[in-house]
Amino acid sequence: xxxxxxxxxxxxxxxxxxxxxSPEPGxxxxxxxxxxxxxxxxxxxxxxxxxxxxxxxxxxxxxxPSGCGKTTLLRCLNRMNDLIDGAQITKGSIxxxxxxxxxxxxxxxxxxxxxxxxxxxxxxxxxxxxxxxAYGLRIAGVTKRSLIDEAVEKSLRSAALWxxxxxxxxxxxYGLSGGQQQRLCIARALAVEPEIVLMDEPCSALDPIxxxxxxxxxxxxxxxxxxxxxxxxxxxAGRCSDRTAFxxxxxxxxxxxxxxxxxxxxxxxxEEYITGRFG
Amino acid sequence: xxxxxxxxxxxxxxxxxLRNNVLMMSSLTERSLDRAITGLxxxxxxxxxxxxxxxxxxxxxxxxxxxxxxxLLLRFQPVASDLRRxxxxxxxxxxxxxxxxxxxxxxxxxxxxxQHPALPETALIMPMYTHAMAMFKDAIDSYxxxxxxxxxxxxxxxxxxxxxxSSAGRRLIERMAEDPxxxxxxxNLIFISRCLERVGDHATNMAxxxxxxxxxxxxxxxxxxxxxxx
Numbered sequence: 216x217x218x219x220x221x222x223x224x225x226x227x228x229x230x231x232x233x234x235x236x237s238p239e240p241g242x243x244x245x246x247x248x249x250x251x252x253x254x255x256x257x258x259x260x261x262x263x264x265x266x267x268x269x270x271x272x273x274x275x276x277x278x279x280p281s282g283c284g285k286t287t288l289l290r291c292l293n294r295m296n297d298l299i300d301g302a303q304i305t306k307g308s309i310x311x312x313x314x315x316x317x318x319x320x321x322x323x324x325x326x327x328x329x330x331x332x333x334x335x336x337x338x339x340x341x342x343x344x345x346x347x348x349a350y351g352l353r354i355a356g357v358t359k360r361s362l363i364d365e366a367v368e369k370s371l372r373s374a375a376l377w378x379x380x381x382x383x384x385x386x387x388x389y390g391l392s393g394g395q396q397q398r399l400c401i402a403r404a405l406a407v408e409p410e411i412v413l414m415d416e417p418c419s420a421l422d423p424i425x426x427x428x429x430x431x432x433x434x435x436x437x438x439x440x441x442x443x444x445x446x447x448x449x450x451x452a453g454r455c456s457d458r459t460a461f462x463x464x465x466x467x468x469x470x471x472x473x474x475x476x477x478x479x480x481x482x483x484x485x486e487e488y489i490t491g492r493f494g
Numbered sequence: 495x496x497x498x499x500x501x502x503x504x505x506x507x508x509x510x511x512l513r514n515n516v517l518m519m520s521s522l523t524e525r526s527l528d529r530a531i532t533g534l535x536x537x538x539x540x541x542x543x544x545x546x547x548x549x550x551x552x553x554x555x556x557x558x559x560x561x562x563x564x565x566l567l568l569r570f571q572p573v574a575s576d577l578r579r580x581x582x583x584x585x586x587x588x589x590x591x592x593x594x595x596x597x598x599x600x601x602x603x604x605x606x607x608x609q610h611p612a613l614p615e616t617a618l619i620m621p622m623y624t625h626a627m628a629m630f631k632d633a634i635d636s637y638x639x640x641x642x643x644x645x646x647x648x649x650x651x652x653x654x655x656x657x658x659x660s661s662a663g664r665r666l667i668e669r670m671a672e673d674p675x676x677x678x679x680x681x682n683l684i685f686i687s688r689c690l691e692r693v694g695d696h697a698t699n700m701a702x703x704x705x706x707x708x709x710x711x712x713x714x715x716x717x718x719x720x721x722x723x724x
Contacts, residue, residue, distance in 0.1 A: 449571075449573065450571055453573065477573045477574060477577075478573070478574060478577070478578070478710060479574060479575075479578075479710030480574055486497075486574050486575060487497070487498060489573050489574055490497075490500065490572065490573060490574050490575065490576045491500045491501050491502060491505065491570075492497065492498045492499065492500050492501065493498070493501070
């Protein structure tokens with residue numbers, strides 16, 4: 216992808232020189248390598264020894280019952296959990312293209328630019344559509360109007376929203392429908408040209424039409440981005456993702472190609488969960 | 495190990511109903527074939543007529559299984575073993591319906607044969623019938639018990655049945671030349687032999703579907719694929 220805005224290069228001191236572990240079978244090129252991760256909220260451990268490769272330019276779905284740790288792991292990928300007192304990885308590492316994202320020298324703001332996030336409930340800023348999308352660019356120090364204009368249009372087009380809002384870019388983002396607001400949030404995340412997009416139940420508050428639009432968008436975005444999606448909707452995981460990871464009680468039970476997980480999972484617990492025998 | 499029940503009781507009920515209808519079709523098909531062959535061997539037109547009439551109920555059950563299967567797919571969006579169970583049930587019912595059609599064909603041919611003096615060559619049919627029905631029963635048993643090994647054992651048994659059919663055909667053609675006065679009778683026996691060969695084919699299909707349902711493995715056309723590759 217051609218950079219249309221002048222973003223500073225990633226400044227995080229990498230330890231990419233360290234040999235990257237081999238990706239798991241079925242993953243051609245891993246964008247994210249999660250290795251033996253334990254995570255705790257204070258004394259309460261919620262992730263146990265999780266190891267997982269997230270392939271580049273593909274959609275990986277995290278599924279599992281509430282409280283299984285899938286959202287916690289998702290939030291580890293751009294260190295969103297840093298914002299919670301006492302929350303920390305107590306063992307293991309998470310590497311993005313070889314860089315340990317929890318190294319003390321990593322710039323968290325820069326990490327979150329590289330790893331964008333879309334939340335369960337759309338959360339546009341109380342600003343115009345244009346300013347919502349331009350927000351991240353301005354924070355990153357981009358001031359040139361023409362660059363911002365270009366990035367806003369490109370992001371809104373990438374989020375399949377441009378045609379619906381191009382004539383009202385300067386009205387409040389709150390005036391959009393729920394589905395449009397969610398796509399606005401996706402556009403906002405894309406504006407800073409992340410490499411990875413994390414989606415935490417992005418369609419849980421949307422109607423079927425808006426859900427279909429977001430799912431189609433996910434399909435298109437994976438051409439350029441690595442996408443990790445947390446969903447409770449089994450059909451959505453089946454439709455959207457290339458790989459599916461099933462979590463239970465803070466442990467990764469199974470990860471495999473989505474077609475395999477939903478036709479013939481290897482683990483009994485996965486089978487029982489996806490077929491609705493426990494939850 | 496028995497799978498635990500679904501959280502949705504209606505899902506379990508729908509799956510059980512689908513399976514019960516397939517098993518009902520299986521019982522009716524077996525009875526229909528048995529009546530048709532008994533009608534042939536005992537020269538009983540009434541049994542043949544009953545076998546022909548049985549087909550209507552089996553046809554209706556096939557439609558019911560399809561309807562229930564589609565309804566289940568729509569309402570519950572089954573995945574993994576549940577999806578395989580639904581797909582297999584629908585495919586089994588299709589094979590059972592065609593198998594029952596063979597019973598009807600046999601009964602019709604038997605009625606024609608019964609209008610003429612008995613042919614000793616009718617005895618050629620019984621070993622084929624016994625073989626085909628053993629395949630059929632094992633295919634159904636393997637589906638019911640999710641017994642992959644039993645299901646796999648059914649598939650190679652189709653070849654001997656094909657050979658029995660060829661052998662019977664050759665013998666009956668010889669008899670047609672030797673005894674042209676009974677040409678129609680021998681021709682009817684050739685058709686009956688062919689029907690039983692088709693019963694074996696359907697039993698093989700059902701066994702393959704039973705393997706897919708239980709083990710998610712598609713074993714169809716492996717012989718033809720390996721022959722093509724070889």
